Amino acid sequence: MHRRDFLKMTSMALAITSGMPQFLARAAAQARGEKTLVVIQLSGGNDGLNTLIPYGNDAYYAARPNIAIPRKDVLPVTDVLGMNPNLKAFLPILEDNEFAWIESVGYPNPNRSHFASMAIWHTADPTGANREGWIGRIAETIGDPFCATYVGDIAPLALRSDTLTLPVVDDPDTYQVNLPAGLENPYQSMLNLKRTGEAAFIQQSTLNLLKHTQETQQNLKKYRPGAQYPATKFAEQLKDLAKLIASGQAGRILYTSLGGFDTHAAQRAEQDDLLKTLSEGLAAFRADLMSQGLYDQVMVLAFSEFGRRVHENDSAGTDHGKGGVMFTFGKGVKGGIHGSSPDLENLDDGDVRYQVDFRGVYARTLKNWLGLDPRVVLGKDFDGPAFI
Amino acid sequence: MLKPYQGAFDQEKAAHLLRRACWGAPLSEVKEATQKGLAQTVEDLLDFRMNMAQNNPFDYRDAIKPGRGFQLTQLNWLFEMIHGPQPFRENLALMWHNHFVVGTDKVKSGSALMGYLDTLRKHALGNFTDLALAISKHPSMLRYLDNDQNVKGKPNENFSRELLELFTVGIGHYTEKDIQEGARALTGWTLKRVGKGTPEDGAEFVFAKNKHDTGSKTYLGKTGNFSGEDIVQMAAGQPATALFVSRKILRHFVSDSPTDADVKALAETWQNSKGDLRTVIREVLLSEAFFSQHAQETRIKSPIEFIVGTLRTAQIKPLDNDKYYEGLLKTLARLGQLPLAPPDVSGWSGGRNWISDATLLTRMKFAAQVSKNIKNKKGLHLSLLGKENASIENLLKDLPAEKQAYLLMVSPEYQLA
Numbered sequence: 001m002h003r004r005d006f007l008k009m010t011s012m013a014l015a016i017t018s019g020m021p022q023f024l025a026r027a028a029a030q031a032r033g034e035k036t037l038v039v040i041q042l043s044g045g046n047d048g049l050n051t052l053i054p055y056g057n058d059a060y061y062a063a064r065p066n067i068a069i070p071r072k073d074v075l076p077v078t079d080v081l082g083m084n085p086n087l088k089a090f091l092p093i094l095e096d097n098e099f100a101w102i103e104s105v106g107y108p109n110p111n112r113s114h115f116a117s118m119a120i121w122h123t124a125d126p127t128g129a130n131r132e133g134w135i136g137r138i139a140e141t142i143g144d145p146f147c148a149t150y151v152g153d154i155a156p157l158a159l160r161s162d163t164l165t166l167p168v169v170d171d172p173d174t175y176q177v178n179l180p181a182g183l184e185n186p187y188q189s190m191l192n193l194k195r196t197g198e199a200a201f202i203q204q205s206t207l208n209l210l211k212h213t214q215e216t217q218q219n220l221k222k223y224r225p226g227a228q229y230p231a232t233k234f235a236e237q238l239k240d241l242a243k244l245i246a247s248g249q250a251g252r253i254l255y256t257s258l259g260g261f262d263t264h265a266a267q268r269a270e271q272d273d274l275l276k277t278l279s280e281g282l283a284a285f286r287a288d289l290m291s292q293g294l295y296d297q298v299m300v301l302a303f304s305e306f307g308r309r310v311h312e313n314d315s316a317g318t319d320h321g322k323g324g325v326m327f328t329f330g331k332g333v334k335g336g337i338h339g340s341s342p343d344l345e346n347l348d349d350g351d352v353r354y355q356v357d358f359r360g361v362y363a364r365t366l367k368n369w370l371g372l373d374p375r376v377v378l379g380k381d382f383d384g385p386a387f388i
Numbered sequence: 389m390l391k392p393y394q395g396a397f398d399q400e401k402a403a404h405l406l407r408r409a410c411w412g413a414p415l416s417e418v419k420e421a422t423q424k425g426l427a428q429t430v431e432d433l434l435d436f437r438m439n440m441a442q443n444n445p446f447d448y449r450d451a452i453k454p455g456r457g458f459q460l461t462q463l464n465w466l467f468e469m470i471h472g473p474q475p476f477r478e479n480l481a482l483m484w485h486n487h488f489v490v491g492t493d494k495v496k497s498g499s500a501l502m503g504y505l506d507t508l509r510k511h512a513l514g515n516f517t518d519l520a521l522a523i524s525k526h527p528s529m530l531r532y533l534d535n536d537q538n539v540k541g542k543p544n545e546n547f548s549r550e551l552l553e554l555f556t557v558g559i560g561h562y563t564e565k566d567i568q569e570g571a572r573a574l575t576g577w578t579l580k581r582v583g584k585g586t587p588e589d590g591a592e593f594v595f596a597k598n599k600h601d602t603g604s605k606t607y608l609g610k611t612g613n614f615s616g617e618d619i620v621q622m623a624a625g626q627p628a629t630a631l632f633v634s635r636k637i638l639r640h641f642v643s644d645s646p647t648d649a650d651v652k653a654l655a656e657t658w659q660n661s662k663g664d665l666r667t668v669i670r671e672v673l674l675s676e677a678f679f680s681q682h683a684q685e686t687r688i689k690s691p692i693e694f695i696v697g698t699l700r701t702a703q704i705k706p707l708d709n710d711k712y713y714e715g716l717l718k719t720l721a722r723l724g725q726l727p728l729a730p731p732d733v734s735g736w737s738g739g740r741n742w743i744s745d746a747t748l749l750t751r752m753k754f755a756a757q758v759s760k761n762i763k764n765k766k767g768l769h770l771s772l773l774g775k776e777n778a779s780i781e782n783l784l785k786d787l788p789a790e791k792q793a794y795l796l797m798v799s800p801e802y803q804l805a
Contacts, residue, residue, distance in 0.1 A: 043732070112564065113553050115734050154724045154731070154741055168744030170722065177749065180756055180794060189783050190795050197685045198644075202743055202800035209745045259732070260493070264534045264546040315537035319545045349564070 044261030046304035048325035056080030059344035086275040089283035097335035106354025112320040122157035136161030148253035219247035226291025235281035265315035299330035323352035338385035360384025390675035410475035412697035415767035441472040448498020457498030480512035486735040490532040497589035504528040516663035531588040540601035543571035556623035558632035576600030630658035644739040691723030755797035
């Protein structure tokens with residue numbers, strides 16, 4: 001099936017069930033852009049200070065007698081800042097000047113609750129009033145529910161929209177509908193009965209699924225991995241992302257997550273493992289895309305809901321803090337350090353002060369990478385550091 | 389007080405009650421309930437005992453490798469849910485598990501998790517403050533939220549924060565200072581370690597007096613030399629807690645989006661009974677809200693409701709096949725609800741989050757597998773959908789039982805509880 005027919009069918013199916021949206025008619029015209037954004041969510045509040053380390057700052061070592069990364073182990077980026085040694089796999093990207101760190105990222109009136117703070121990043125709304133995700137709003141803006149895909153089992157709030165169900169793929173290979181023989185027609189009839197409320201929501205999700213799986217299966221065969229991925233679940237997910245990109249099924253945004261960053265006790269071992277998983281997985285992903293000639297169209301953006309308290313606690317861990325670090329890489333990215341380094345002598349109730357609003361980072365990405373109007377998605381104008 | 393239900397208690401209403409309270413039931417049990425009447429059926433549910441499933445093949449003490457113990461406890465619980473004599477008790481344990489969350493990402497001990505489940509069962513219909521206190525001191529919770537490492541001087545705030553944010557009053561009813569002061573009061577609550585397993589394996593609660601901060605603390609507007617017990621009791625007894633937990637109970641039993649009026653009415657009963665959970669939950673099951681149209685059409689089945697409910701309704705007999713139950717556990721993981729392994733300390737958020745391409749596909753595969761064993765058309769629609777649906781029945785009536793069952797199980801209606 002061609003994309004145009006497919007979209008026509010989908011919009012018809014949706015129109016039948018809920019008298020639905022005008023904008024789907026517009027979808028065929030501007031369905032998918034050339035560029036793909038890959039969003040990586042680091043869940044649990046990644047400790048930014050042990051990720052991008054202010055190794056030139058004695059206050060850092062004074063605050064963290066047990067968990068600071070020793071100067072000799074740091075991978076220097078500048079004279080005063082360097083990376084956690086478990087991020088070694090990022091070095092070649094840095095050397096190619098395509099890897100950017102953004103420091104002291106946060107938002108006004110920071111919230112130290114995982115869930116409230118994550119919801120703020122997902123909705124791009126620090127007041128907590130908005131219940132739609134920023135990517136859900138992108139889908140509505142361009143009128144294409146398939147412009148973004150979550151790889152994993154349960155999609156985060158970022159991909160939620162009031163009117164559309166965005167695809168979630170846990171494994172592209174088994175992403176297909178297999179009805180028992182002879183049930184195709186009664187299944188269609190049963191599915192097409194008129195419904196309201198939550199039943200209509202599930203009906204619409206199922207109709208989307210049927211169309212999307214069909215198209216995906218036709219395209220998937222095009223992928224052959226071009227790199228060796230590490231044996232982690234996270235790397236498997238990244239391989240699935242590469243597969244979707246290579247088969248032309250990626251849409252504009254792909255989203256996946258890595259959890260476990262809630263390191264209140266014995267932080268070093270836990271965070272070190274996670275950063276290794278993160279960097280080695282992403283390095284393989286990049287190598288794969290390069291070998292397929294697809295790297296130029298991809299940009300990776302990673303975030304966490306907050307950073308950690310500057311001072312370690314008594315269990316060699318850190319409690320919830322405020323400002324944190326983001327990173328991004330890709331051919332279009334201006335490598336190096338962006339934003340301002342945390343002032344460890346001037347803290348906000350023991351935390352790194354936020355200096356860069358994450359919505360500015362979203363705005364730059366929307367405008368300069370995805371070619372979309374940030375104001376429509378974010379509600380007002382923001383400006384972020386010039387990392388792209 | 390919630391308005392009591394006054395309408396007739398017919399087969400549809402009985403099927404609804406048993407689906408919500410007991411994850412579904414075959415037609416014979418639906419008929420039995422209508423004969424007993426609503427009041428008696430609910431009293432019988434609330435009069436639960438501590439008897440367990442016969443011949444549960446899964447026991448953490450059989451673990452040979454250390455990592456296997458907690459999986460055996462997950463399997464033990466799943467078996468209990470499917471085949472046990474007290475599904476309502478297990479359903480309440482699940483609701484409290486999703487409130488006082490602990491998870492196998494950090495608690496890797498069969499004994500600690502089994503003890504945690506037994507604590508939830510024991511207090512499920514008791515007093516909320518007792519439940520909160522028992523769970524707060526349980527080795528699994530002490531480990532899960534790091535309070536076992538909370539010592540005076542530089543406290544670990546993890547448990548203190550979630551106690552207020554997730555277990556009692558909820559966001560908006562405390563300050564960052566309350567969290568910090570609460571953490572000080574909770575210093576010294578730790579584990580008495582035994583053996584060489586994980587820290588919580590076989591461990592008991594112990595109060596390490598020399599690690600406790602004895603200074604004065606200000607917590608939720610009061611000042612004093614508070615102990616850990618004081619902090620948990622103060623948080624659990626707040627009016628905001630009555631509202632916060634009442635909403636959660638209504639979400640579990642009534643609707644993904646309970647009305648504010650219902651939440652307020654239930655919180656009032658909570659306050660009048662001083663947090664007596666039997667009184668609160670009885671009122672929910674006997675309420676107009678529970679049997680309303682709103683309740684019947686706005687709640688999406690959780691994966692456990694979908695899997696366990698289907699197997700209970702289909703009356704699948706216990707199988708002498710460990711791999712089968714391990715397979716069910718994997719299916720639950722793919723659907724996003726592996727018991728004892730919620731995604732994080734806020735638990736499963738439920739509602740529309742349960743529905744995605746990936747989970748719809750997995751639900752379809754499970755339906756295909758189970759429906760093969762269904763040979764009898766009688767009462768199929770009522771026991772599966774909980775009510776008659778003429779348009780679906782007409783469409784499917786000529787198909788054999790197993791094919792009807794399959795299409796019912798993959799229908800949008802069946803994804804609702």
